[in-house]
Amino acid sequence: MRLSRYFLPVLKENPAEAQxxxxxxxxxxxxxxxxxxGIYSWLPLGFKVLRxxxxxxxxxxxxxxxxxxxxxxxxxxxxxxxxxxYDDYGEEMLxxxxxxxxxxxxxxxxxxxxxxxxxxxxxxxKDLPLTLYHIQWKFRDEIRPRFGxxxxxxxxxxxxxxxxxxxxxxxxxxxxxxxxxxxxxERMGLQAIPMRADGGxxxxxxxxxxxxxxxxxxxxxxxxxxxTDLRFGEREIDYNNVAQCQEILEEFTSRYARTDETHDExxxxxxxxxxxxxxxxxxxxxxxxxxxxxxxxxxxxxQGKDGKPVPVHMGxxxxxxxxxxxxxxxxxxxxxGIIWPEGVTPFHVGIVNLKQGDSxxxxxxxxxxxxxxxxxxxxxxxxxxxxxxxxxxxxxxxGLPWRITVGPRGLKNGVVELTCRxxxxxxxxxxEQAVEKIAKIYHVHHGAGMVEPMAKRSFHTWM
Amino acid sequence: MRLSRYFLPVLKENPAEAQxxxxxxxxxxxxxxxxxxGIYSWLPLGFKVLRxxxxxxxxxxxxxxxxxxxxxxxxxxxxxxxxxxYDDYGEEMLxxxxxxxxxxxxxxxxxxxxxxxxxxxxxxxKDLPLTLYHIQWKFRDEIRPRFGxxxxxxxxxxxxxxxxxxxxxxxxxxxxxxxxxxxxxERMGLQAIPMRADGGxxxxxxxxxxxxxxxxxxxxxxxxxxxTDLRFGEREIDYNNVAQCQEILEEFTSRYARTDETHDExxxxxxxxxxxxxxxxxxxxxxxxxxxxxxxxxxxxxQGKDGKPVPVHMGxxxxxxxxxxxxxxxxxxxxxGIIWPEGVTPFHVGIVNLKQGDSxxxxxxxxxxxxxxxxxxxxxxxxxxxxxxxxxxxxxxxGLPWRITVGPRGLKNGVVELTCRxxxxxxxxxxEQAVEKIAKIYHVHHGAGMVEPMAKRSFHTWM
Numbered sequence: 001m002r003l004s005r006y007f008l009p010v011l012k013e014n015p016a017e018a019q020x021x022x023x024x025x026x027x028x029x030x031x032x033x034x035x036x037x038g039i040y041s042w043l044p045l046g047f048k049v050l051r052x053x054x055x056x057x058x059x060x061x062x063x064x065x066x067x068x069x070x071x072x073x074x075x076x077x078x079x080x081x082x083x084x085x086y087d088d089y090g091e092e093m094l095x096x097x098x099x100x101x102x103x104x105x106x107x108x109x110x111x112x113x114x115x116x117x118x119x120x121x122x123x124x125x126k127d128l129p130l131t132l133y134h135i136q137w138k139f140r141d142e143i144r145p146r147f148g149x150x151x152x153x154x155x156x157x158x159x160x161x162x163x164x165x166x167x168x169x170x171x172x173x174x175x176x177x178x179x180x181x182x183x184x185x186e187r188m189g190l191q192a193i194p195m196r197a198d199g200g201x202x203x204x205x206x207x208x209x210x211x212x213x214x215x216x217x218x219x220x221x222x223x224x225x226x227x228t229d230l231r232f233g234e235r236e237i238d239y240n241n242v243a244q245c246q247e248i249l250e251e252f253t254s255r256y257a258r259t260d261e262t263h264d265e266x267x268x269x270x271x272x273x274x275x276x277x278x279x280x281x282x283x284x285x286x287x288x289x290x291x292x293x294x295x296x297x298x299x300x301x302x303q304g305k306d307g308k309p310v311p312v313h314m315g316x317x318x319x320x321x322x323x324x325x326x327x328x329x330x331x332x333x334x335x336x337g338i339i340w341p342e343g344v345t346p347f348h349v350g351i352v353n354l355k356q357g358d359s360x361x362x363x364x365x366x367x368x369x370x371x372x373x374x375x376x377x378x379x380x381x382x383x384x385x386x387x388x389x390x391x392x393x394x395x396x397x398x399g400l401p402w403r404i405t406v407g408p409r410g411l412k413n414g415v416v417e418l419t420c421r422x423x424x425x426x427x428x429x430x431x432e433q434a435v436e437k438i439a440k441i442y443h444v445h446h447g448a449g450m451v452e453p454m455a456k457r458s459f460h461t462w463m
Numbered sequence: 464m465r466l467s468r469y470f471l472p473v474l475k476e477n478p479a480e481a482q483x484x485x486x487x488x489x490x491x492x493x494x495x496x497x498x499x500x501g502i503y504s505w506l507p508l509g510f511k512v513l514r515x516x517x518x519x520x521x522x523x524x525x526x527x528x529x530x531x532x533x534x535x536x537x538x539x540x541x542x543x544x545x546x547x548x549y550d551d552y553g554e555e556m557l558x559x560x561x562x563x564x565x566x567x568x569x570x571x572x573x574x575x576x577x578x579x580x581x582x583x584x585x586x587x588x589k590d591l592p593l594t595l596y597h598i599q600w601k602f603r604d605e606i607r608p609r610f611g612x613x614x615x616x617x618x619x620x621x622x623x624x625x626x627x628x629x630x631x632x633x634x635x636x637x638x639x640x641x642x643x644x645x646x647x648x649e650r651m652g653l654q655a656i657p658m659r660a661d662g663g664x665x666x667x668x669x670x671x672x673x674x675x676x677x678x679x680x681x682x683x684x685x686x687x688x689x690x691t692d693l694r695f696g697e698r699e700i701d702y703n704n705v706a707q708c709q710e711i712l713e714e715f716t717s718r719y720a721r722t723d724e725t726h727d728e729x730x731x732x733x734x735x736x737x738x739x740x741x742x743x744x745x746x747x748x749x750x751x752x753x754x755x756x757x758x759x760x761x762x763x764x765x766q767g768k769d770g771k772p773v774p775v776h777m778g779x780x781x782x783x784x785x786x787x788x789x790x791x792x793x794x795x796x797x798x799x800g801i802i803w804p805e806g807v808t809p810f811h812v813g814i815v816n817l818k819q820g821d822s823x824x825x826x827x828x829x830x831x832x833x834x835x836x837x838x839x840x841x842x843x844x845x846x847x848x849x850x851x852x853x854x855x856x857x858x859x860x861x862g863l864p865w866r867i868t869v870g871p872r873g874l875k876n877g878v879v880e881l882t883c884r885x886x887x888x889x890x891x892x893x894x895e896q897a898v899e900k901i902a903k904i905y906h907v908h909h910g911a912g913m914v915e916p917m918a919k920r921s922f923h924t925w926m
Binding site: 036039040047050067068069071073076092094098099102106121122134139143153 | 468469470472493496498499500502503504505506507509510511513528530531532533534535536537538539554555557559561562565567569576579580583584585593595597600602604606616617
């Protein structure tokens with residue numbers, strides 16, 4: 001993309017309404033614009049990141065054997081009366097009356113709707129196990145929306161639901177989700193720690209929240225420092241392998257890690273003191289096993305092996321996709337702006353022309369642009385007629401992990417400058433070597449397409 | 464995908480509520496389930512098609528130089544009061560009050576919101592031309608929703624908005640949209656004819672609707688039969704080329720083609736009688752140029768070349784993405800079910816095992832499955848232990864364009880059967896030749912990824 005043809009309205013001033021870094025930086029980098037309280041338009045740069053996160057979530061869910069679908073944003077109140085949650089949910093549920101006077105609501109979650117789909121179409125234990133999920137806009141009418149997309153009212157969330165014959169099978173589904181979530185967050189460049197959590201209004205005997213450590217987190221968390229050394233890495237996963245998923249769950253959840261809601265001081269003090277940590281965390285996902293809580297009142301049964309109807313065992317599993325954009329920025333920024341992890345960056349490399357209009361500099365930038373595109377990567381070329389200082393400030397603000405700087409002086413010596421946003425270090429090298437380095441960083445091989453750091457991507461999409 | 468692990472709840476009976484083929488077939492093929500009146504859940508098969516259409520729209524919009532973003536579903540009433548449409552819009556607008564008593568609405572379209580974004584961030588003629596678009600769920604509270612996704616209340620639509628300094632520039636944007644829409648529909652296997660239309664509540668001096676001819680269409684249309692011979696085909700387009708876009712507009716709009724709203728009997732009768740046609744059509748898109756209708760009341764001005772503020776010239780351009788799923792089915796089905804065009808089919812080829820459990824048949828199916836996947840294509844393998852008749856009926860119903868049938872008898876002679884859904888013709892050939900034919904049909908070359916019929920796809924996505 002050439003910046004002169006893009007829509008990237010960066011702000012020079014810090015917006016007064018933003019209290020935390022991610023909110024401030026998303027406004028300043030032209031990623032979002034508030035439409036009304038807690039409701040945002042995603043400007044082109046923000047939408048690109050949101051879509052990348054959505055695609056990673058899809059890819060990892062499909063890899064785990066979960067099936068994508070899409071439920072609507074508006075739901076009928078009747079289903080929520082069946083489960084008993086219509087009256088319980090309180091003022092956070094946005095209630096709507098249509099032109100015929102029917103009670104509706106903007107879905108804050110989808111247990112009722114998915115259970116209705118299940119009971120209408122599935123009749124036998126032979127159709128299980130089944131896990132369906134979707135990624136859709138939701139609404140919670142927060143009394144005081146704040147922190148930008150971190151605590152908005154309209155938000156984008158992945159929610160998945162497993163249906164199993166037995167508690168044992170449902171716990172495997174729970175473990176499968178935990179494993180797939182670990183992979184998902186790590187691909188986004190995040191360390192999200194599964195912590196024992198409280199069921200809350202969804203209910204649930206087994207539940208873990210995934211928390212990203214960040215100073216601005218809304219939760220106080222307590223953990224054994226060993227947990228931050230764990231990495232998911234490149235391991236091969238067979239999601240049908242019950243023992244393997246169980247082992248990974250144990251590896252990542254056996255050490256002490258809890259939010260203040262479930263914190264147990266006595267247990268915490270059993271950890272050697274030098275490993276006791278308390279910090280703040282941002283919740284970016286949660287998994288639940290809740291058994292027959294919805295299937296019983298709503299009559300979601302299957303014919304069991306003995307021919308008798310049994311209510312299915314269910315769980316629900318969420319990832320806050322729009323919130324993750326904020327969480328990644330909270331975890332990865334500095335005074336100058338955002339620092340995108342390579343796996344989610346909106347553009348792979350920035351190209352800065354120090355002397356727009358200089359025929360050699362222009363030609364070198366164009367050649368670099370085409371070389372990066374030929375790798376299947378996306379460059380953002382700042383081709384505006386602006387001063388170098390302003391171009392650098394914009395690139396630092398929007399946080400592309402790599403920048404190539406092209407100027408007449410360097411070109412005389414046959415070199416351009418490749419700069420790492422995270423470390424700030426630069427090296428001078430010939431343009432073709434800069435492109436080769438970029439290819440290596442993103443695991444791209446000439447003519448072979450991109451290889452994601454965590455897993456070989458197949459050509460066709462996650463669907 | 465293996466059918467035994469998929470969620471494809473096909474119905475044997477015709478649903479009583481469905482009056483037209485697409486509604487009936489989408490319900491029967493397990494593509495959708497009604498959640499409440501005019502609101503649908505997209506089950507896995509339906510969601511796959513919806514997502515394919517969404518991707519085609521994105522690819523063609525980005526190719527035309529338009530910039531993707533995303534506006535929220537809920538909007539503040541205040542903006543609509545500024546444009547004067549809050550009171551005008553009538554009961555189709557779903558009005559909502561939040562917990563603080565603020566007036567909101569579920570966006571039926573986005574002229575106000577995008578104009579607000581524009582006026583907040585764009586100040587100079589140098590930032591033009593600019594075209595922003597998004598694909599988002601919308602709501603119109605139809606008094607009598609019917610025909611499934613064809614006239615639903617919650618629907619998925621692409622809407623794009625151009626901002627230009629002059630009427631001349633805005634008319635080029637109008638032409639660019641017309642051209643990109645022609646490409647878009649043709650990639651979906653549709654012939655959508657641009658017809659002179661009426662501005663309606665959006666307003667507009669220049670407007671064309673795109674109509675797909677189908678018996679169940681809601682509009683009566685009148686046209687010169689020569690128009691149905693026009694094909695967009697493989698032509699190279701430079702979307703910055705004003706003359707080229709204008710020529711294509713003229714090629715596709717100079718012959719008589721109007722809906723009943725703008726029909727002119729006298730003009731129609733000037734066509735030689737043997738070319739006069741009347742038929743029914745489904746509207747799948749519309750483009751508008753409306754000048755300064757929104758920019759003037761809402762103060763969306765830029766500083767012109769002479770330093771004085773001028774209101775920008777705008778247009779809006781929509782494609783009904785969810786409605787298109789129905790329109791494609793209306794245009795392409797038979798008594799047995801849907802017939803997907805290759806460009807939008809949810810799976811590229813079905814594999815039917817005539818004798819599940821027979822070790823040779825099972826092995827041959829598995830090998831075919833892997834070969835098709837290795838091409839970057841998606842097979843749907845009916846691996847259920849069911850009778851051949853039932854498997855064929857399901858495959859015909861869901862409408863995959865190609866089917867490979869594998870049975871012990873054929874395998875003894877070293878052959879499988881390749882069947883074309885549209886023509887019903889079959890041929891026997893060795894499995895590897897069947898895979899090669901599939902590769903050719905979808906323009907796939909071993910190791911080189913898929914080539915779309917209309918245009919070489921770059922590896923990275925439309926973003």
